[in-house]
Amino acid sequence: MSASRPAAPQVRGAQRAVLRIPPAVEALLIQCLACLLLFGGLHLLRLLLPSARLPLFAAACVQGMLAAWISSRRRQAAWWPWIHLVFLPLLLASLELHLPPALALAGFALLVSLYWSTFRTQVPLYLSGAAARKAVAAALPQGSLRFIDIGSGLGGMVLDLAARRPESRFEGIELAPLPWLASRLRQAMTGRGHFLRGDYHRLDLAQYDVVFAYLSPAAMPRLWEKAAAEMRAGSLLLSHEFTIPGVAPSFAEPTHPDGKMLYGWKLPGAGTTAAAVAVKKPRK
Numbered sequence: 416m417s418a419s420r421p422a423a424p425q426v427r428g429a430q431r432a433v434l435r436i437p438p439a440v441e442a443l444l445i446q447c448l449a450c451l452l453l454f455g456g457l458h459l460l461r462l463l464l465p466s467a468r469l470p471l472f473a474a475a476c477v478q479g480m481l482a483a484w485i486s487s488r489r490r491q492a493a494w495w496p497w498i499h500l501v502f503l504p505l506l507l508a509s510l511e512l513h514l515p516p517a518l519a520l521a522g523f524a525l526l527v528s529l530y531w532s533t534f535r536t537q538v539p540l541y542l543s544g545a546a547a548r549k550a551v552a553a554a555l556p557q558g559s560l561r562f563i564d565i566g567s568g569l570g571g572m573v574l575d576l577a578a579r580r581p582e583s584r585f586e587g588i589e590l591a592p593l594p595w596l597a598s599r600l601r602q603a604m605t606g607r608g609h610f611l612r613g614d615y616h617r618l619d620l621a622q623y624d625v626v627f628a629y630l631s632p633a634a635m636p637r638l639w640e641k642a643a644a645e646m647r648a649g650s651l652l653l654s655h656e657f658t659i660p661g662v663a664p665s666f667a668e669p670t671h672p673d674g675k676m677l678y679g680w681k682l683p684g685a686g687t688t689a690a691a692v693a694v695k696k697p698r699k
């Protein structure tokens with residue numbers, strides 16, 4: 416970030432996020448709580464019906480259901496209750512199958528290189544798809560420009576736009592090693608796009624005319640602080656699906672029949688953005 420730029424305005428959502436327990440830690444606590452509840456329930460069952468026995472796998476299923484229920488009560492993201500539901504039963508099943516430890520290690524390494532620091536960023540890998548690529552292409556200003564996809568995943572957005580707009584420069588930055596490697600291979604095969612491996616928070620966004628993000632609700636307040644502090648007047652911040660709390664977009668276009676949208680914020684200039692953009696209403 417350039418030192419001469421004024422500090423970005425504070426966003427209330429960002430302050431709230433700091434006070435929250437990270438979801439991965441919350442998930443661990445939920446698993447522990449579900450185990451405690453299960454042990455308590457089993458103890459009670461033994462007092463009431465001394466001859467009753469619950470098979471181990473059935474007990475694991477009950478623990479999964481308890482954890483999934485707590486997770487949904489805690490309003491964790493939609494995928495967490497499902498993970499809680501199957502975690503212990505799958506762990507038991509894999510132990511029963513006597514899978515070779517190397518297989519478990521390989522699975523773990525694959526997941527780590529795919530998802531890397533998702534527990535910290537709260538941004539897993541999922542792809543925006545063809546409809547979003549078409550909407551982004553339509554939203555790009557005319558003429559030669561420099562574009563970056565911050566969190567470029569497998570590189571699909573960058574490669575698609577580079578094919579549509581050969582006069583412009585399309586870049587992607589990706590934190591997770593495996594998706595980044597896939598995008599570098601695709602770059603080598605097609606001769607299109609440019610891909611960096613790293614954290615977009617370390618980039619100076621002032622270099623770009625258009626910044627595209629498909630991240631998660633948790634990442635948006637911090638992204639806005641950075642964009643507001645760094646992006647040049649007239650440049651464009653695009654976000655697929657996720658809005659910025661408290662900052663109305665300059666425009667919003669549907670990308671999917673299921674209601675997903677592409678949001679755009681036209682930056683009036685570093686340091687002055689929050690108030691100026693917040694009063695604008697989305698264009699229909």
Ligand SMILES: C[S@@+](CC[C@H](N)C(=O)[O-])C[C@H]1O[C@@H](n2cnc3c(N)ncnc32)[C@H](O)[C@@H]1O
Pocket residue numbers: 530531536538539540541542543544564565566567568569570571572588589590591594613614615616628629630
């Ligand atoms: C939802 S995927 C979007 C992939 C791609 N942009 C698309 O539209 O299909 C988000 C990606 O952002 C990456 N990511 C998350 N935080 C990041 C960060 N701070 N810097 C760079 N990449 C990040 C994740 O690893 C993930 O691959």
